[in-house]
Amino acid sequence: MTSMTDRLSARFAACSNAGRAALITFVTAGDPTVAATPAILDALVEGGADVIELGMPFTDPMADGPAIELANLRSLGSGTKTKDIFALATAFRLRHPETPLVLMGYANPMLVRGSQWFADQCRAAGVDGVICVDVPPEEDAEIGPALRAAGIHLIRLATPTTDAARLPTVLNGASGFLYHVAVAGITGKQQAAQAAVEQAVAKLKAATNLPIAVGFGVRSAEQAAAIGRVADGVVVGSAIVDIVGSHGDAAAPFVRDFVATLRGALNANSPHFRETAA
Amino acid sequence: MTDTISLPNSLRSQPDASGHFGAFGGRYVAETLMPLILELEKVYREARQDPAFDAEFTQLLRSYVGRPNPLYYAGRLTEALRAGAEPGKGAKIYLKREELNHTGAHKINNCIGQALLARRMGKRKVIAETGAGQHGVATATVAALFGMECKIFMGAKDVERQKPNVFRMKLLGAEVIPVVSGSQTLKDAMNDALRHWVSNVHDTFYIIGTAAGPHPYPELVRDFQSIIGKEAREQILEIEGRLPDMLIAPVGGGSNAIGLFHPFLDDAEVKMIGVEAAGEGLAGKHAASLAGGKSGVLHGNRTYLLQDEDGQITEAHSISAGLDYPGIGPEHSWLHEIGRVQYMPITDDEALASFQKLSALEGIIPALESAHAIASAEKVAPTLDADQILIVNLSGRGDKDIFTVASALGVEI
Numbered sequence: 001m002t003s004m005t006d007r008l009s010a011r012f013a014a015c016s017n018a019g020r021a022a023l024i025t026f027v028t029a030g031d032p033t034v035a036a037t038p039a040i041l042d043a044l045v046e047g048g049a050d051v052i053e054l055g056m057p058f059t060d061p062m063a064d065g066p067a068i069e070l071a072n073l074r075s076l077g078s079g080t081k082t083k084d085i086f087a088l089a090t091a092f093r094l095r096h097p098e099t100p101l102v103l104m105g106y107a108n109p110m111l112v113r114g115s116q117w118f119a120d121q122c123r124a125a126g127v128d129g130v131i132c133v134d135v136p137p138e139e140d141a142e143i144g145p146a147l148r149a150a151g152i153h154l155i156r157l158a159t160p161t162t163d164a165a166r167l168p169t170v171l172n173g174a175s176g177f178l179y180h181v182a183v184a185g186i187t188g189k190q191q192a193a194q195a196a197v198e199q200a201v202a203k204l205k206a207a208t209n210l211p212i213a214v215g216f217g218v219r220s221a222e223q224a225a226a227i228g229r230v231a232d233g234v235v236v237g238s239a240i241v242d243i244v245g246s247h248g249d250a251a252a253p254f255v256r257d258f259v260a261t262l263r264g265a266l267n268a269n270s271p272h273f274r275e276t277a278a
Numbered sequence: 279m280t281d282t283i284s285l286p287n288s289l290r291s292q293p294d295a296s297g298h299f300g301a302f303g304g305r306y307v308a309e310t311l312m313p314l315i316l317e318l319e320k321v322y323r324e325a326r327q328d329p330a331f332d333a334e335f336t337q338l339l340r341s342y343v344g345r346p347n348p349l350y351y352a353g354r355l356t357e358a359l360r361a362g363a364e365p366g367k368g369a370k371i372y373l374k375r376e377e378l379n380h381t382g383a384h385k386i387n388n389c390i391g392q393a394l395l396a397r398r399m400g401k402r403k404v405i406a407e408t409g410a411g412q413h414g415v416a417t418a419t420v421a422a423l424f425g426m427e428c429k430i431f432m433g434a435k436d437v438e439r440q441k442p443n444v445f446r447m448k449l450l451g452a453e454v455i456p457v458v459s460g461s462q463t464l465k466d467a468m469n470d471a472l473r474h475w476v477s478n479v480h481d482t483f484y485i486i487g488t489a490a491g492p493h494p495y496p497e498l499v500r501d502f503q504s505i506i507g508k509e510a511r512e513q514i515l516e517i518e519g520r521l522p523d524m525l526i527a528p529v530g531g532g533s534n535a536i537g538l539f540h541p542f543l544d545d546a547e548v549k550m551i552g553v554e555a556a557g558e559g560l561a562g563k564h565a566a567s568l569a570g571g572k573s574g575v576l577h578g579n580r581t582y583l584l585q586d587e588d589g590q591i592t593e594a595h596s597i598s599a600g601l602d603y604p605g606i607g608p609e610h611s612w613l614h615e616i617g618r619v620q621y622m623p624i625t626d627d628e629a630l631a632s633f634q635k636l637s638a639l640e641g642i643i644p645a646l647e648s649a650h651a652i653a654s655a656e657k658v659a660p661t662l663d664a665d666q667i668l669i670v671n672l673s674g675r676g677d678k679d680i681f682t683v684a685s686a687l688g689v690e691i
Binding site for chain 1: 313
């Protein structure tokens with residue numbers, strides 16, 4: 001899996017060397033339109049995002065809160081098709097050869113033409129990893145083997161309900177990074193207590209060498225900074241999606257500015273991180 | 279998934295250890311829910327081994343639900359169909375009277391069973407999704423019976439068009455939460471119930487209303503509903519001294535149908551028809567997942583779904599709110615693929631006609647769901663010999679549907 005062209009591993013390593021957490025940002029593909037998405041993706045990169053999660057819209061996003069659910073419906077309402085998402089990914093890869101791109105979504109749109117088709121499309125488009133919210137390790141055969149054969153990371157989720165006995169099941173077949181869902185809930189709602197996040201990350205780090213990214217409920221630069229002190233990556237989704245929801249086609253500059261504040265907060269951790277590590 | 283289907287020795291031994299019925303079923307849920315699903319499976323296995331669990335379930339079905347309900351020979355319907363059939367044709371039609379249960383449908387069987395499991399798991403809060411409100415009323419009823427806190431998720435459109443059931447649920451002490459997302463109907467209610475559940479897994483039990491969702495739900499709902507088929511089997515043996523030639527039941531998610539069918543699956547001589555809602559016809563808006571859909575993943579299981587070429591779920595339509603869902607229980611998908619059960623589409627108009635026909639001929643107002651099965655029987659019975667026996671599952675009573683039917687017939691009440 002790890003190769004010279006493994007953009008995810010390279011980026012986490014670079015962030016680690018810089019003494020800061022990676023900034024992972026999420027937007028929904030085709031929100032508000034397919035035409036508006038490239039500028040929003042560019043804004044994420046310009047603002048300082050290290051990894052881009054591109055959401056594949058689904059009619060029934062049952063793990064998502066209102067912000068991302070509405071983004072899914074806006075995207076589908078404006079006519080986004082799966083082929084458009086791969087076209088967006090392909091074009092992104094040409095504009096940003098080094099920035100890792102992860103597709104995140106639900107099983108049905110990924111599997112409707114077969115996992116082999118999906119994995120082939122991901123590889124051809126230069127997608128680095130996939131997060132499939134509703135395929136737990138128990139159903140890995142649906143998607144895992146095809147992605148691994150295509151050299152695409154299958155990124156698994158660990159949650160507050162994933163106990164020590166279950167964690168090895170989650171880690172078996174996980175690659176790229178481990179996504180720690182900080183709250184038992186849906187995206188964009190409650191915030192996790194910092195102490196709970198620290199405890200969880202420590203447990204995960206003891207169990208795996210994969211980078212640990214923390215997401216769900218991270219909405220502000222302050223929160224990102226606090227989580228960035230303990231985790232290898234911080235995921236921000238709903239807060240960015242809300243900006244897209246408010247500004248629509250004109251969202252790109254607002255997205256860039258917000259992402260820049262998140263990145264600034266993570267950068268500011270860097271000296272502190274080195275001091276405490278020393 | 280395999281290319282060839284190898285049939286097990288018994289068709290009643292599904293699902294396998296990982297919750298699959300052939301290529302269908304499984305556990306497609308967010309990681310947050312997986313530990314709870316696994317615990318539910320463990321608790322369910324223990325409960326099935328515990329004679330006290332079965333004793334309490336059976337006792338409540340008798341004293342609270344009113345079981346066993348009758349298997350009734352529908353003589354006037356039988357004769358009416360014989361009158362239009364060739365000489366010597368026209369099967370004897372029996373109705374399994376699930377509509378006589380407390381709360382007026384089969385739904386309560388499952389709710390009693392799941393409430394017992396919730397109590398066994400130490401959960402004091404229950405949630406449920408509902409379309410027309412029948413499963414919501416049944417869940418609110420058992421929540422009252424067991425002294426549990428109850429939230430019912432219901433599409434905002436359904437809240438508006440099912441006001442009597444909304445009021446019933448509130449009377450029973452439940453909180454009804456209108457769901458304003460998506461199409462504001464049953465599938466969106468299920469999405470929001472899942473969202474609530476994932477945020478409250480520590481103290482909340484989700485009483486799923488049909489034989490669908492992540493394993494072990496399709497299995498345990500089927501097992502609780504199998505009382506329908508067990509009773510029908512005993513009753514027909516007592517009345518006729520032999521097994522029936524055919525069973526017919528309506529299928530939305532398919533819990534009443536699988537409950538009737540399952541105890542007969544290994545009796546090769548018993549044919550079975552599951553009736554899907556064809557709405558305005560298969561060329562238009564409908565809810566026939568098997569006839570008009572294909573395999574996909576939604577709401578925790580792999581099964582037949584109405585979807586477009588990108589895997590986006592398309593909206594279902596049926597005049598019967600209980601059948602108005604774009605999926606079907608995974609065991610039905612499997613029984614369809616292996617050919618053990620035939621599935622027949624029936625349109626809104628056909629169901630409306632049978633709704634009126636059964637009311638007038640037998641003095642029984644069927645639920646619109648059940649009227650679909652009656653319509654199917656009207657087509658099939660005249661093709662069978664007069665000494666053949668057909669059992670139709672009368673899954674619910676039609677009082678809830680009189681406003682819908684009146685409106686469809688252009689009558690103001």
